[in-house]
Amino acid sequence: MCGIVGWVDFQRDLSGSRATVQAMTDTMCCRGPDAEGLWLGRRAAIGHRRLAVVDLAGSTQPMTVETDGRTAVVLTFCGELYNFVELRHELEGYGHHFRTRGDTEVVLRAYLQWGADMVTRFNGMFALGVWDERNQELLLVRDRMGVKPLYYYPTPGGVLFGSEPKAILANPLASARVAADGMCEVLDMVKTPEHAVFSGMAEVRPGHLVRVRHTGVTRHRYWTLAAQPHADDPRSTVRHVRDLLDDTVARQLVADVPVGTLLSGGLDSSAVTALAAGTLLRGGAGPVQSFAVDFVGADEHFAPDAVRGDADSPFARELARHVAADHTEVRLDSEQLTDPAVRERVLAATDLPPAFWGDMWPSLYLLFRAVRDRCTVALSGEAADELFGGYRWFHNPRAVGASTFPWLTSGSARYFGGLSLLDRGLIEKLDIPAYRAMRYSEALAEVPVLPGEPAAERRMREVSYLNLTRFVQTLLDRKDRMSMAVGLEVRVPFCDHRLVSYVFNVPFPMKTLDGRPKGLLRAAMDDLLPRSVLDRVKTPYPATQDPGYEIALRAELTRVLADRDAPVLPLLDRDRVRRLLDRPLHGSSRPYDRGGLEMALWLNDWISRYDVALDF
Structure with missing residues (x-):
């Protein structure tokens, strides 16, 4: 795992741009704390920061291949x-010889053998x-x-690229400008593929490759969700689901460093942890290390809310x-969650206001920091809900039938409101x-369908597609930024493309075997998990209910309001802000009531730290 720039x-x-490329590479230090490398040529300059996971002593990057004493190909690889x-x-078998033990050289040699078609042979996560x-x-x-x-x-003469926007913004050719559509992406939960918020910048779309030649930039799709009959x-x-999960988890445990799992006690993380435990036990590798996060006092003072029953x-x-x-249980308190140094690191990692889910960003950062003390790699359960239909909106007829993203319907939208x-x-x-209607229409037009597919099943395919191409991207991005x-x-493991392709085409009634959300996954894990976990209702990532957290946010917003130079002030309704600050707190702080507070504070810090120019 690493950070790449170019x-x-x-x-x-x-060839004389070392200082600039070094500055770009330096922004990736957290992603790659173990080593760095630069390669400079006449038309290209490549940087790399390494987190050593496999072949610790070798596989340095950028990695090159020489022909007749000259550099032929240069690779910078993350994943x-x-x-x-x-x-x-x-x-x-094709005659290639390897000097390292890792996967980086395999990528390089695969390119030499198959060119861009190499990617169709890869199973993994990579950029x-x-x-x-x-x-x-x-x-x-x-x-x-x-x-x-x-x-x-893209620039007038070529292109800049990087694992994160900050790497690109470190080059003088790029600027942190945000137009109206970029701000809509910040403020709404739509996560448009390829859209990077900053004007002129783009994100390589999942399952795509981008070619840059002197004639310009072209984009090509090499993989997408496809509609196929399920026999x-x-x-x-x-x-088959169980076999795929067995294989996927076993593959993802391979590393030359300690590996653990993230365990919430829900179905998804429990499935990953149980499968990992079994694989390690059979291999004689000892017990699996698992990590959970919660808040100080949660055992004694937890109060069920609209989405968290236990x-x-x-x-x-x-x-x-x-x-x-x-x-290992990692216990957090409000003082840690509101620590200015922690919030600064969260923003520096995201490059955008991390407002949705509020305290979950700093809590995830703090959890990962604690995990890193004992492990370099952790397996997580993201994407299972999107794949198997676990969210409540999959089972709410009004959300399913709405003409918008189902998570933004009346029953769910308040959790993403800022x-x-x-x-x-x-x-x-x-x-x-x-803007939301336009992006929804675009997404719907992409959905693959089967000829003659019943309307109800077609609609569930659409809902699944929206979740797998839009909603899950926000979770994967949050996970990547906070961990790196x-x-x-x-x-x-639930993002293994073989599993995704297969389950995407399973009819929704079969995904809800026995009339239960994610019934298919529950059945696949029936022999490995205790009944209490198998039967547990979906519960989101924990959020603090301590009123002290909201008190600290209100105090910070009071300071922002008093600062005449605060960049967010022109964007706020100051009367609404004052009314909120004067409103009494509930007995416990409700996470879905804090969206406005979180958005105002993160926007202010983001505009200030990144010197964002708003072009609207």
Whole structure:
């Protein structure tokens, strides 16, 4: 796992651009704390920061191949190939010789053998840049599900690219300007593929590659969700899902560093932890290390709310005992969550206001920081709800039938709302409802369908597609930024493209076997999990209910309001802000009531820290 950067320019000599490329690479220090490297040529300059996970002593980057004493190809690679051993054997059969033990050289040799078609053979999470000196071409590639981020910024002479926007913004050719559509992306929960918020910048779309030549930039799709008839009966479907999960988790446990799991006590993380525990036990590798997060006092003072019926900790402990895990609980308090240094690091990792889910960003950062003390790699359960239909909106007829993203319907939208303190004139000027409608229409037009598919099943396919191409991207991005901010690699077995392709085409009634949400996954894990976990209702990532957290946010917003130079002030409805600050607190702080507070504070810090120019 690493951070990658690069600069290609067909109109200038980049061999003397070391200082600029070094500055770009330095922004990736957290993503790659173990080593760094630069390669400079006339038309391309490539940087890399390394987090060593496999082949710790070798596999330094950027990695090159020489022909006749000259550099032919340069690779900067972020991520993991879970099938690199098989690919290595295949490439050796073609006559390739390897000097390292890791997957990076496999990628490089795969490019030499198959060119851009190499990516169709990869199983993994990755973002990579290949500069081919022979034909003066840059290839940017991102994994099928978008687990690893990759951004690029076309310039008059070529392109800048990096794992995160900050790497690109470190180059003087780029600027942190945000137009109306970019601000709509910040304020609404739509996550448009390719849209990077900053004007002129783009994100490589999952399952796509980008070619940069002197003639310009072109984009190509190499993978997408496809509609196919599902021929397996329920029993065969359950068996195949289990077989895929067994294989996927086993592959993702491979590393030369300590590996653990993130365990909430919910179905998804428990499935990953139980599968990992079994694989390690069979391999004689000792107990799985599992990690859970909760808040000080949660055991004694937890109060059920609209989405959380029970606390995580008892279920996580039970699962840990069930699989004999070496279990660690990370307990956080409001003082840690509101620590200015922590919030500064969160913003520095995200490059955007991390307003949705509020305290979950700093709590995830703090959890990952604690995990990193004992493990370099952790497996997580993201994407299971999107894949198997676990969210409440999958089972709410009004949400399913709405003409918008189901998570933004009346029953769910309040959890993603951050507009309550913004100026009404600004909201009208941006026209977020129209923007949302446009993006929803675009997304719906992409959905693959089967000829003659019943209307109800077609609609559930659409809902699944929206979740797998939009909603899950926000979770994967949050997971990547918070984990890489502390140099932790988090792997996501439920994003294995074989599993995703298969389950996407399972009819929704079969996904809800026995009339239960995610009934298919529950059936696949029936022999491994305790009944309490198998039957547990979906509960989101925990949020603090301590009123002290909201008190601290209100105090900070009071200071912002008193600062005449605060950049967010022109965006706020100050009367609404004052009314909120004067409003009494509830007995416990409700996470979905804090969206406006979070958005106002993060916007202010973001505009200030990144010197954002608003072009609207």
